[in-house]
Amino acid sequence: MMDRSVGSGSPYRIAVFASGQGSNFQTLIDASHKGILGAEIVLLVCNKPEAPVVERARRAGIDCFLFERKAYSRREDYEAEIAAELERRGVDLIVLAGYMLLLTPVLVDAYQGRMINIHPSLLPSFPGKDAIGQAWSYGVKVTGVTVHLVDGGMDTGPVIAQKIVEIEQADTIEALEEKIRAAEHDLYPQVVNWFAEGRIRIDGRKITIS
Template identity: 40%
Template sequence: MRIVVLISGSGSNLQAIIDGCNDGRINGSVVAVISNRPDVKGLERARNHGIEAITLDHRNFDSRETFDAALAQHIDNFEPELVILAGFMRILTPTFTGRYLGRMLNIHPSLLPKYPGLHTHKRALEAGDSEHGVTVHFVTAELDGGPAVLQARVPILESDTEDTLAARVLEQEHRIYPQAAGWFCEGRLTLQGNAALLDNTPINTTL
């Protein structure tokens, strides 16, 4: 399958997806990487693998709607079957999310529905949680609210800081995102209604 990846930063999850395509875990190829921020490391990662790297700076647009329309045009030029958000730090309009409903995945560093939005590691520590983690989910119009596909859990240690906790969560992100993308590219992962199905069965999200 043809995959377009949207990024805003270093692209470590992008790298995990590229690696998954290269080693056969994902039956697909990344055909383009689009960043809303210029000169980020993720664009360099794409170029290093011969993947088209595009900057579409959101600051050049006068509204969220006009940016999303331009972004959709860029994506559609590559005719992808799957759109992957990999650290793409933009709230997307319902028109955009509806356009790619059922074929757009996101990864979020919390055990959704806990802690949608930003600063998830800090919030988990401040709440005194015993565990934290990461969720791959289908993207819908609700912020970080689409049906979960996979979750990975990590224990919170007494010695943890935001940085140490984030580092352990990131390791799990790199593990489960290629797994979810691989299922999708094999035709095994689908969105039906408000449920993620694996092999036409409601999915057990913990891997």
């Protein structure tokens, strides 16, 4: 991948993909309302029309693209519709926030270097499902969260930023989950802001913040 700076244009427009409760989505909404996100959330994409995240979007006045996976014979079919909607709205960055469907090259290739995900571990440790449980069972003393570019693999994209979370002796797994959630809510809006301000530079797997 060529060295390039990412982020330009005003206002910077993002679409959030989510499938569940939407706590990270709400954090992005709150950051936008406070004027510290640097970006406009123009669309929520959700594959579960009854998910609580949809109500969060509606309360905030954010448009939704809702669909059900079972209505399509191929993943590529609904992703083509999503891609057309993103193009129509001039989306600069896709922000995955608990989106529970695998992505195909239809979106991954179209938004290479412009799609990010947050994962509840210090990648490359504990990729995939139940990362917090994996770290807890392994007995590590330090874990955290990672924001990375999406490259089509399972949490394999280049790392943009990480935040450390220490596991104390008195912690329960529930306490650790709460710490991880707080770290996610702190880090994700900051990374979106870096993109919006054009501060991200990508050179292969090496990402720097100007």
